[in-house]
Amino acid sequence: MSLFNVYPLNPIAITKANGSRVWDDKGQEYLDMYGGHAVISIGHTHPHWVKRIEDQLHQIAFYSNSVIMPIQEELAKAINEISGKKDFQLFLCNSGAEANENALKLASFHTGRKKIIAFKKAFHGRTSLAVAATDNPSIIAPVNETDNIIFLPFNDIDALDACFKQNENNIAAVIIEGIQGVAGIHEASNAFLQAIRKNCDQFGAVYIADSVQCGYGRSGKFFAHDFAGVHADIYSMAKGMGNGFPVGAILIAPHIQAKFGMLGTTFGGNPLACAAALGVIEVMQKDHLIQNAQEQGDYLINALRNIKGVKTVRGKGLMIGFEMEEGLEDVRKVLLNDCKIFTGEAKPNVIRLLPSLAITKTDIDLFLKGLQQAIALLHQ
Ligand SMILES: Cc1ncc(COP(=O)(O)O)c(C=O)c1O
Numbered sequence: 500m501s502l503f504n505v506y507p508l509n510p511i512a513i514t515k516a517n518g519s520r521v522w523d524d525k526g527q528e529y530l531d532m533y534g535g536h537a538v539i540s541i542g543h544t545h546p547h548w549v550k551r552i553e554d555q556l557h558q559i560a561f562y563s564n565s566v567i568m569p570i571q572e573e574l575a576k577a578i579n580e581i582s583g584k585k586d587f588q589l590f591l592c593n594s595g596a597e598a599n600e601n602a603l604k605l606a607s608f609h610t611g612r613k614k615i616i617a618f619k620k621a622f623h624g625r626t627s628l629a630v631a632a633t634d635n636p637s638i639i640a641p642v643n644e645t646d647n648i649i650f651l652p653f654n655d656i657d658a659l660d661a662c663f664k665q666n667e668n669n670i671a672a673v674i675i676e677g678i679q680g681v682a683g684i685h686e687a688s689n690a691f692l693q694a695i696r697k698n699c700d701q702f703g704a705v706y707i708a709d710s711v712q713c714g715y716g717r718s719g720k721f722f723a724h725d726f727a728g729v730h731a732d733i734y735s736m737a738k739g740m741g742n743g744f745p746v747g748a749i750l751i752a753p754h755i756q757a758k759f760g761m762l763g764t765t766f767g768g769n770p771l772a773c774a775a776a777l778g779v780i781e782v783m784q785k786d787h788l789i790q791n792a793q794e795q796g797d798y799l800i801n802a803l804r805n806i807k808g809v810k811t812v813r814g815k816g817l818m819i820g821f822e823m824e825e826g827l828e829d830v831r832k833v834l835l836n837d838c839k840i841f842t843g844e845a846k847p848n849v850i851r852l853l854p855s856l857a858i859t860k861t862d863i864d865l866f867l868k869g870l871q872q873a874i875a876l877l878h879q
Contacts, residue, residue, distance in 0.1 A: 509835065516543030519855050519862050521841070532866050533841040537680065537712045537818070537853035540739030541782040545857075548742055551778030552771060561769045570773040577780045578750065582721045584734070586753040591746070591768030595711035595737035596624025598747040599674065601762050602733045603628045606672035606705035609755050614666055616673040616704075618653040622681035623674060623709055632674055653679065654687060656694045663698040672705040672733075673698070677723030680712035683849035684813045684820025692727035699732070705755070706731040711747070712818070715739035716783055716856050719793030719816030726815070739856070744775030788856040792816040799852065799863050806867070808874040819852040820845060823874075830873050837876060838869035 513529075515522040519542060521529050531539065541548060555570075562568065575589040590605075592598055603615060617623070617632040624630060630638060631645050649666075651658045663670060673695050679685040699706040708714075708731035713723035715736060724731055732755060737747035747767075751757075766772075783789060796816035803812045803821050808830075812821045823830050831850050834840045843851035854862075 511835075518542040518545075519858050527839060529835075530840045530862060530865055530869070532852050532854045533843045534853045534855055535743065536738070536843060537717065538738045538741075538743055539855045540715055540717070540742050541779055541786075541788060542855045542857040543743070545742065545778070545782055547782050548775060548778035551774045551781075552744065555771050555774035558770070560771045561766075563765065564763070564768060568768065568770060568773070570770050570777070571768050574773045574776050574780075577777060578748075581780050581784065582734075582750065583725075584730070584750050584752075587734075587750040588753065588755075588757065589748055589750060590762055591748045591772070592764050593745050593767050593772070594624070594747045595735065596626040596629045597764070597767070598711060598735035598737055598749050599623045599629040599632070599707070599709055600626045602707045602709075602735045602749050603632065603672060603674065605733065605749070605751065605755065605762065606707060608758075608761055609705060610671045610703060612669055612671035612704075613647045614669045615648050615671055616659070616662060617648055617650055618675055618679075619650055620653065620679055620682035620685070621650075621674070621676060621709075622679070623676075624711070653685060654691045656691055659691070659694055659698060663702050663704075668702060670702055670704040672707050674707040674709055676709045676711075676713055677726070678713040678718060678815060678818050680818070680851070680853075681845060683845035683847075684818060684851060686723075686813065686815060687727075689727040692724055693729055696727075696729040696731075705733060707733045707735065710734050711737045712853075715779075716789040716792050717816055717818045717853070719789065719796055721789060723815060723818070740779060741772060741775045742779045744772055746772040746776050783856070786857060791858075792856040795858055795860060795863055798860065799867075802863070802867050803870075806870060806874070809870075814852075817852065817854055817856055817858065820849045821852075822848055823850070827874060827877050829877060830870070833873040833876050834869055838873055840866060840869045 512524040513521045514524045521531050621634050623632045631643050708724040710722050732752045734750040810822045810824045
């Protein structure tokens with residue numbers, strides 16, 4: 500049987516990983532500045548995380564959500580503490596799309612409304628509502644088309660205010676990435692996030708902070724939305740949460756009340772996923788990885804701005820996008836093939852850096868050297 504051919508693949512088979520390094524099946528080493536698409540938060544195969552999962556595997560890997568699972572409560576407490584969202588409630592699921600799907604559904608249940616505001620170039624996942632709120636018609640199947648989503652320009656407060664006024668009390672939720680990832684690293688301005696908060700308060704809508712990519716410490720704060728100094732009503736999380744173990748969740752403000760059967764999942768919150776997620780938080784706290792993301796991110800962003808050939812640099816912490824000057828569009832390919840460095844991409848022509856939050860200055864310097872080498876090779 501063949502694999503369903505939906506991914507344009509690099510012809511590299513990765514078979515081993517450690518920290519910020521991966522190796523292919525021929526033993527070639529690569530520096531991972533892509534973090535498996537922003538997933539690797541504490542570093543590949545971190546020994547504490549491996550042990551946490553291993554120990555749990557010997558206890559119990561799975562039981563359904565029909566019984567009390569103390570490890571879920573332990574995780575809820577740990578997330579409350581590290582995120583600073585003290586009285587928020589936790590619903591566990593398995594992926595980013597599922598987190599957003601549940602967030603949107605919950606907002607609609609809570610308000611009794613149907614309309615959702617999303618933004619140009621947004622990406623929220625591939626399940627039905629999440630993909631409908633994603634601004635990419637090529638991945639929206641006819642069955643996912645709905646006129647319940649209103650797309651507005653990103654960072655445009657006037658358009659947001661006007662839309663709320665026009666739709667009076669019909670808006671269930673606003674969903675927004677704190678830093679748009681797939682779109683090529685574009686930050687929501689603090690003023691814009693504050694305007695979302697204000698409108699949601701005034702019109703009784705739910706502010707959903709999609710933190711699947713920009714959350715979990717990647718920006719240098721636990722949530723990128725925190726830079727604006729206002730709370731959202733629901734935060735969706737996934738990627739960095741399990742460091743590669745599939746786990747997602749939403750954090751739900753205390754005023755949103757649960758009802759039996761409102762949300763549910765078979766696998767979400769299983770003990771193995773909770774152990775992986777706890778392992779991540781323990782390492783993040785012990786090694787001060789959010790602070791590291793901020794410090795190394797500042798260093799990397801500043802260094803990139805001083806490299807000849809780099810046109811623009813955007814982002815916060817270790818969620819960085821940069822564009823190259825004309826003639827250097829192939830730099831990503833050269834970085835991978837010649838310098839053995841993985842980076843991410845976003846169209847058109849944006850290179851995304853989403854390394855482990857534990858990355859060291861030495862590895863960042865190695866990347867910067869590689870980038871300069873790649874630029875020199877393209878100039879030859
Ligand atoms: C901002 C954002 N939301 C949601 C998702 C979907 O997450 P998943 O692929 O885990 O379903 C992604 C994935 O890239 C994302 O970047």
